Amino acid sequence: MDTILEINNLNYQDFHNLNLSIKKGQFYFIVGANKSGKTTLFRIISSLIVTNNVVCCDNLYLNCDTRKTYIKKIGVVERVNKYSFNYKNVQEEMLYPLINLGYSTNNAYKRIKEILNIFNLSSILDKRIDNLNFKEKQLLLIMISLLHHPKVLLMDNVLDIFSVSERNSVIVSLKKMIKDNNLTIVNFASNLNNIIDSDQIIILTNFKIIKETTYNEIYNNDKLFYDNGLEIPFIFDLVNKLKMYNIVKNNYINMKDMVDDIWP
Amino acid sequence: MALILKNDLYGNIRIDSNKIIGVMGNSYVKFIHMIKGNNCFYISKIDEFYTNKVDNEISLYFKNKENLKGDIEIVLNEFNLDNSFLNRSINDLSNGEKRLLKYVLAFISNNKIIIIDEPYLDLDYNFKKKIKSLLQRIIYETRKTIIIGSSDSNVIYELCSNILLLDKMYYYDKTINIFSNKDILNKYHIDIPEIVKFVDLMKEKNILIDYSYDIRDLIKDVYKCV
Numbered sequence: 001m002d003t004i005l006e007i008n009n010l011n012y013q014d015f016h017n018l019n020l021s022i023k024k025g026q027f028y029f030i031v032g033a034n035k036s037g038k039t040t041l042f043r044i045i046s047s048l049i050v051t052n053n054v055v056c057c058d059n060l061y062l063n064c065d066t067r068k069t070y071i072k073k074i075g076v077v078e079r080v081n082k083y084s085f086n087y088k089n090v091q092e093e094m095l096y097p098l099i100n101l102g103y104s105t106n107n108a109y110k111r112i113k114e115i116l117n118i119f120n121l122s123s124i125l126d127k128r129i130d131n132l133n134f135k136e137k138q139l140l141l142i143m144i145s146l147l148h149h150p151k152v153l154l155m156d157n158v159l160d161i162f163s164v165s166e167r168n169s170v171i172v173s174l175k176k177m178i179k180d181n182n183l184t185i186v187n188f189a190s191n192l193n194n195i196i197d198s199d200q201i202i203i204l205t206n207f208k209i210i211k212e213t214t215y216n217e218i219y220n221n222d223k224l225f226y227d228n229g230l231e232i233p234f235i236f237d238l239v240n241k242l243k244m245y246n247i248v249k250n251n252y253i254n255m256k257d258m259v260d261d262i263w264p
Numbered sequence: 265m266a267l268i269l270k271n272d273l274y275g276n277i278r279i280d281s282n283k284i285i286g287v288m289g290n291s292y293v294k295f296i297h298m299i300k301g302n303n304c305f306y307i308s309k310i311d312e313f314y315t316n317k318v319d320n321e322i323s324l325y326f327k328n329k330e331n332l333k334g335d336i337e338i339v340l341n342e343f344n345l346d347n348s349f350l351n352r353s354i355n356d357l358s359n360g361e362k363r364l365l366k367y368v369l370a371f372i373s374n375n376k377i378i379i380i381d382e383p384y385l386d387l388d389y390n391f392k393k394k395i396k397s398l399l400q401r402i403i404y405e406t407r408k409t410i411i412i413g414s415s416d417s418n419v420i421y422e423l424c425s426n427i428l429l430l431d432k433m434y435y436y437d438k439t440i441n442i443f444s445n446k447d448i449l450n451k452y453h454i455d456i457p458e459i460v461k462f463v464d465l466m467k468e469k470n471i472l473i474d475y476s477y478d479i480r481d482l483i484k485d486v487y488k489c490v
Binding site for chain 1: 293309310311312358359360361364382384385386387388389390391392415416417418455458459461462465466468469471479480482483486487490
């Protein structure tokens with residue numbers, strides 16, 4: 001699998017010689033407790049903090065001269081705040097970034113409708129942004145960050161405002177984009193919600209990468225996660241505890257399957 | 265003493281005071297915006313700060329409060345923060361640190377009602393445990409009422425004794441009565457908490473156990489039924 005995003009020897013604030021390699025077409029979760037360095041790392045990769053030839057995305061090293069080109073390769077989503085939007089209505093907010101990138105009006109609208117369909121949100125196109133609820137605004141920010149066909153989508157703690165079923169629905173849409181467009185997603189989070197949707201987990205503690213692993217590690221080594229300030233999801237906790245009592249032997253991600261096996 | 269919340273959409277809603285009340289449903293955000301105001305301290309999920317430094321923000325809210333310095337120290341200690349946190353620029357704070365600042369402001373306020381929108385947002389496991397313990401202490405020691413709005417059923421189940429469901433109508437009851445009632449949950453489009461879901465799956469197999477709040481109690485009950 002090709003590498004799409006790399007960090008080589010990052011030395012910035014409390015980061016010392018940090019190296020990171022992200023493969024194309026995968027859903028990464030970079031997880032860590034508060035003050036682990038997640039937000040700083042997010043800002044470095046998203047070029048909100050510009051480093052000098054340390055971060056490389058799609059074979060382009062980020063520095064002051066390349067920043068303008070670099071940001072076209074990435075999509076960046078943060079939590080909604082009062083400065084998130086430039087225009088009054090959804091149509092303008094989605095259209096003008098594409099026009100500024102050189103899209104024709106026709107092609108821009110085509111792309112907008114495509115993204116809205118993926119997220120089942122065509123109904124908001126004609127709305128004013130003020131009339132959207134908080135979750136719709138967050139989804140709008142996610143969609144806007146995907147309009148320009150970025151290679152990598154970076155999300156900083158944006159999924160937690162959704163309910164479980166809403167989050168699952170957003171992730172289905174994101175995974176469709178991974179599959180159809182070879183998009184790579186890096187989700188920064190302070191918890192392990194929806195970790196079963198990840199391809200790779202990177203655990204960050206005190207500005208260091210402690211481990212790169214998959215969610216199966218949670219079954220074998222939940223202490224690793226608790227020791228690094230990360231609560232393991234209910235199903236994993238339940239399986240691990242039931243294993244201790246020899247009530248189950250297998251690993252499960254589906255509760256119903258587990259109950260059916262315990263009480264056939 | 266009941267808390268009576270008056271608003272145009274729903275009329276008068278009487279809810280129990282000195283408790284942690286969960287608010288869920290499609291209209292919960294609208295409801296929170298309606299009731300925040302007099303005598304409520306509101307922790308929103310959006311960054312809303314009025315100054316650029318932590319100590320300035322605290323002074324803005326509590327300029328004339330007695331023993332402010334002492335109260336701040338107590339709360340900072342609870343969160344393992346030291347006085348250097350007070351000199352930080354708000355723009356440089358991470359999402360989690362901004363959230364903690366809001367809790368610091370809430371805990372030193374004199375408001376009778378604290379409203380929290382998504383209480384665990386941006387907080388890691390250790391801070392979540394602290395917040396849970398602090399919320400329970402607030403209820404016990406200060407007799408305040410805490411209203412928690414969330415889309416996450418697991419959070420509401422863990423923290424709240426009673427729930428107010430809001431959509432076109434409202435429904436108010438004890439937490440377990442609501443989460444064990446599938447008709448109500450479907451009507452208000454509420455997810456079932458994971459721990460309740462597991463017990464419900466056991467009940468479908470005619471294995472009758474009580475709903476637990478703690479996974480360790482659940483495991484003991486499961487062990488007895490195997």
